[in-house]
Amino acid sequence: MNVNQSAPPVPPYGQPQPVYPGYHQSSYGGQPGSTAPPNTYGVYNGPVPGYQQTPPPGVSRAPPSSGVPPASTAQVPCGQGAYGQFGQGDVQNGPSSTVQMQRLPGSQPFGSAPLAPVVSQPAVLQPYGPPPTSAQVTAQLAGMQISGSVTPAPPPSGLGYGPPTSLAPASGSFPNAGLYGSCPQGQAPPLSQAQGHSGAQPPQRSAPQQASSFTPQASGGPRMPSMTGPLLPGQSFGGPPVNQPNHVSSPPPPQAPHPGTQMAGPPGPPPSMHSSQQQGYQLQQNGSFGPARGPQPNYGSPYPGAPAFGSQPGPPQSLPPKRLDPDAIPSPIQVIEDDRNNRGSEPFVTGVRGQVPPLVTTNFLVKDQGNASPRYIRCTSYNIPCTSDMAKQAQVPLAAVIKPLARLPPEEASPYLVDHGESGPLRCNRCKAYMCPFMQFVEGGRRFQCCFCSCINDVPPQYFQHLDHTGKRVDAYDRPELSLGSYEFLATVDYCKNNKFPSPPAFIFMIDVSYNAIRSGLVRLLCEELKSLLDFLPREGGAEESAIRVGFVTYNKVLHFYNVKSSLAQPQMMVVSDVADMFVPLLDGFLVNVNESRAVIISLLDQIPEMFADTRETETVFAPVIQAGMEALKAAECAGKLFIFHTSLPIAEAPGKLKNRDDRKLINTDKEKTLFQPQTGAYQALAKECVAQGCCVDLFLFPNQYVDVATLSVVPQLTGGSVYKYTCFQVENDQERFMSDLRRDVEKVVGFDAVMRVRTSTGIRAVDFFGAFYMSNTTDVELAGLDGEKTVTVEFKHDDRLNEESGAILQCALLYTSCAGQRRLRIHNLALNCCTQLADLYRNCETDTLINYMAKFAYRGVLNSPVKTVRDTLITQCAQILACYRKNCASPSSAGQLILPECMKLLPVYLNCVLKSDVLQPGAEVTTDDRAYVRQLVTSMDVAETNVFFYPRLLPLTKSPIESTTEPPAIRASEERLSNGDIYLLENGLNLFIWVGAGVQQGVVQSLFSVSSFSQITSGLSILPVLDNPLSKKVRGLIDSLRAQRSRYMKLIVVKQEDKLEMLFKHFLVEDKSLSGGASYVDFLCHMHKEIRQLLS
């Protein structure tokens, strides 16, 4: 058998078959007995090469497993075009009762009290302190001095950040609370609150003008007319950029006497990378915006031991003795662009073992020829060291980021469904691996040897087929499980709970109707939206109507269940007030078919907002809500999903009651980890019950203040659910985002009651798992629900020696219940190369996947270790990875040179982004809930999501010709790259900004914002006016397309240069030093260099 051929005959079922009509055929080897010769075994075709664990003939493997160390590629002579060595395409790719109930009168007419006016609540963000002073950029570039031990500095103090409570809500606040921040008004008693916000508050737009803690930028100074982006050739700061991007020399410009020492020299006065005295650099230096770059007071060094940059009044103008040209260090933009150019035009064909796929930022099509598409599985390395000693030496984590139910582009075929009838899928008797292209048929096809455990198994008669002269089954290309990397099996009843085929799943909508939810307009909006949303429940294949049933619950301190049986004229409410022992008061009529009960459901959704319009109840419960939903599914004997819409810390007396334990003083202490831990074990216990029932929980939060996301998100996290957070929700500002997220969440295809297992060939095994799931043993990943966006990251360790010839094989098997209630197995297989030379490992790594793993590892680490320890661990590991390369793979060169492996040259810049992310190094504006929220989001992100989340995309909007239809080329995320004459868009998958330079032409301002001047643009604007001109259409089109690419709706915030809101935007300029003390890219690279040199000496 030979599955690795690069060009197999086109399988009869056609490779790219975008539309597979229905999943119910059994055309692939179904019909047991129909194709198989009864008991006649084929003639034994002579010795089959694969029988002795040797690879089948003709196995093509690329890239070669040994050869010239990649450093030779990397070390291109100086002076070449900075990225001249990128031609080689594939070489440099680096890159989730009994209780008496209070029953209201059976058919209770709902009161229809007039609804209180929806009071808009001013969204108030925590005030920010002064903008980064001019010193920041100087300091960030000057931060090369690196010495001493690494002790993270505490977050900068004295920057003028006030605690949220220190300021009156109306002053110094930011609009658009969606990003960060808490609302000061919280849960005041209804009366006073209602009075306080009865429309008297100014609309949020006015907030930015009210500067209280905001110190205006020092420089109102003359702006340079225009500031262009990257330097022009020959315009470098410190002489021509002679160094290769992955081969960064820190040796200074000619005047520096000792090139080799400048990186580790004693800390001197803060050197300035860019001298404002240097002719021609002034534009870049002082830029068109921002004040003169002087030292920033109290600015802690990110690497203590080094002087705090701002603490020394070093003259920023002094010519630096050491400098590193930002243009000479590896650029993410360049790497992304090169990969697009080199690999975007041809499909990625998966027939070759150990191929590194194109980067996640490259658009490419995939042809499955025996290995799973990179859309399903991406690995940190496609060439694994043969021994654990080698792996330990290199310190490169061996991990796979798996997205089992990934959505595919329309051009690619969904996995075929294979029906083996009553016998079910064919498996290895010993290790239970599923039939796959890597199994070796022997003895004329009568037996097969397992590619995972080497066990020889009999081929059941109905599956028998003859082998051709190469030892391959003649029907190999007729069977997905023998020729494709990914496919599905229809599961038999043996794969079902209690040996019973599952019922279709159910969705239960559980709506908080406490005071906050009513006042913000949330309940009214939600009920209105649900009416139409119910027509978009996930369907399978060509089904006309969704099989999913729905149910409704509202709650505050008590729960209200609704009977919406189709035979009723009006819905009926049943109240359960004994929240300590939750039960479901009705079975019949609670979960219904939407079409059958439509009239009653619509009536209910019309009445809910009226019923609770006058509520004074501010307290809520939370755990009993989940308990009720889970019990309802249990009673209906089905899996399903709870959609919970919740507003406040559940302080009402009930199981899972929480207290406000937010304490920012814990940041940077050994107790910081408690901020990320749940405050009670009740939710884990509840999650375990949910998982057993196949009850997935999606949580929509609308907090006005601390709600303890760390605790509330435990159940969603452990059940494969999602958490959404809309801080200070206001209908007028957040409606679009919430509706879009909700619609997507309700419509998305979900697998329920799932179990995932990753099997590996002998030599390595899965040892660790990251994502949103539950594990009750060490091998099975249990997911109450799994959607097409969630990933599970799996780490592998050696348990034996691997073999270069046979490579290493992974098989991910996901057993799940489809939306229509069908039990299925989805199988993904991936073969990797194995190497005895470290150079081969370093040549076949994917940095983006590495970062995905490292971020998840770190974000889990903060649960148990001080954040500083977690950061240090990351830095050390990165240094070890790079030092091992330097020592074993790079050609000898000056110690002053930093040499990075070609496909890891972005590791430092990306790792630095992880290190200074809100979870690991929070700024003063980041709340405890924000951190917990981001922490759990990242846990199940795929590689593309972590890539843009940690290194945002920054696009110039006015630089490319207006008629150009392609997306403008991105630029590096640094203030240096912004020109005040332009407009930029920045996105990271969660946030979307438009930054407007103060020198933008009037015409442009008019075309985009419909106002006549820069000063008239509303800062914090979240919707661009719809104007009929090319620029407006183009920009709005771009925003739509970016939103469509991301799994969550990104709310737009328009930010003006030198406006207070600019601080929010600058937070995402990740190559710069951050206000929270995070190092600039240049500084971090220098620091990394020093760490590497220490390891090598």
Ligand SMILES: [Zn+2]
């Ligand atoms: Zn086996």
